[in-house]
Amino acid sequence: MGALHAGHLTLITEARRVADRVAATIFVNPLQFAANEDLDRYPRQEEKDAALLEAAGCDLLWLPRPGEIYPAGFSTTVSVKGVSERWEGEARPGHFDGVATVVAKLLCAVGPDVALFGEKDFQQLAVIRRMNRDLQLGIEILGVPTVRDDDGLALSSRNAYLSPDERQRALALPWALNAAAKRILDGEDVGAVLVEAREELLTAGFSRVDYFALVNALSLEPLDRAGGPMRLIAAATIGRTRLIDNIAVGV
Ligand SMILES: Nc1ncnc2c1ncn2[C@@H]1O[C@H](COP(=O)(O)OP(=O)(O)OP(=O)(O)O)[C@@H](O)[C@H]1O
Ligand SMILES: CC(C)(CO)[C@@H](O)C(=O)[O-]
Numbered sequence: 001m002g003a004l005h006a007g008h009l010t011l012i013t014e015a016r017r018v019a020d021r022v023a024a025t026i027f028v029n030p031l032q033f034a035a036n037e038d039l040d041r042y043p044r045q046e047e048k049d050a051a052l053l054e055a056a057g058c059d060l061l062w063l064p065r066p067g068e069i070y071p072a073g074f075s076t077t078v079s080v081k082g083v084s085e086r087w088e089g090e091a092r093p094g095h096f097d098g099v100a101t102v103v104a105k106l107l108c109a110v111g112p113d114v115a116l117f118g119e120k121d122f123q124q125l126a127v128i129r130r131m132n133r134d135l136q137l138g139i140e141i142l143g144v145p146t147v148r149d150d151d152g153l154a155l156s157s158r159n160a161y162l163s164p165d166e167r168q169r170a171l172a173l174p175w176a177l178n179a180a181a182k183r184i185l186d187g188e189d190v191g192a193v194l195v196e197a198r199e200e201l202l203t204a205g206f207s208r209v210d211y212f213a214l215v216n217a218l219s220l221e222p223l224d225r226a227g228g229p230m231r232l233i234a235a236a237t238i239g240r241t242r243l244i245d246n247i248a249v250g251v
């Protein structure tokens with residue numbers, strides 16, 4: 001969606017390692033924003049982004065206009081059930097329909113062999129993998145580990161909304177995830193760890209925690225005790241900014 005940072009550029013670097021030619025799209029997709037969300041203020045800097053992509057080794061940039069993607073009369077929705085329903089799906093109703101619809105269109109238009117997405121949007125990656133399998137698009141979907149600032153905050157275009165004070169307080173999110181992961185691996189009660197993590201975020205200055213959950217890393221189903229491939233996922237709001245983050249638990 002643009003306003004590129006080192007996380008996005010890592011997708012290009014990784015793509016270069018696995019493919020001869022690399023294409024990127026920048027499209028702030030209206031379909032995945034609810035009416036009360038930040039579509040209008042989402043940062044846009046297309047010329048700077050184009051230069052960053054070129055320097056990172058991207059061969060082709062497609063910047064579609066909304067009317068190219070959604071011409072008059074557009075009537076199709078791609079809706080992935082199951083894995084999209086909880087967490088972001090609950091907090092942002094309709095969001096994953098918007099994501100799946102646009103990603104299906106972008107992938108069909110570009111026709112890549114491989115497509116790379118960031119693990120920062122962990123549930124989004126799971127939704128796209130499911131769609132790719134269900135629609136038999138035959139694309140190899142690769143997840144790229146989250147790129148963080150030196151102090152641990154996951155890079156996100158939305159970090160630009162944070163005041164210096166909020167930016168400092170936002171560190172509580174990766175800290176709470178890391179602390180909770182250690183405690184779960186140490187065998188502490190999962191329910192108690194998750195409740196305390198929410199409290200830590202509220203104490204640090206987050207006004208709202210949409211979820212702080214231990215999930216199966218493949219199905220995104222909630223876990224009330226440790227076992228199998230595990231991921232901690234969280235979404236919380238500080239000031240006017242909603243941040244998401246996640247980490248692997250174990251391995
Ligand atoms: N810190 C990061 N590390 C790795 N990949 C990332 C990171 N941030 C975003 N990405 C990936 O880049 C792609 C484009 O994401 P998008 O344009 O929504 O950026 P974003 O920085 O996540 O923005 P926002 O936080 O505002 O949603 C997605 O596949 C996303 O998962
Ligand atoms: C996958 C995506 C490009 C769909 O608009 C967007 O949600 C993103 O950038 O993460």
Ligand code: BAL
Pocket residue numbers: 032121124
């Ligand atoms: N980074 C996922 C896209 C969104 O938040 O709308």
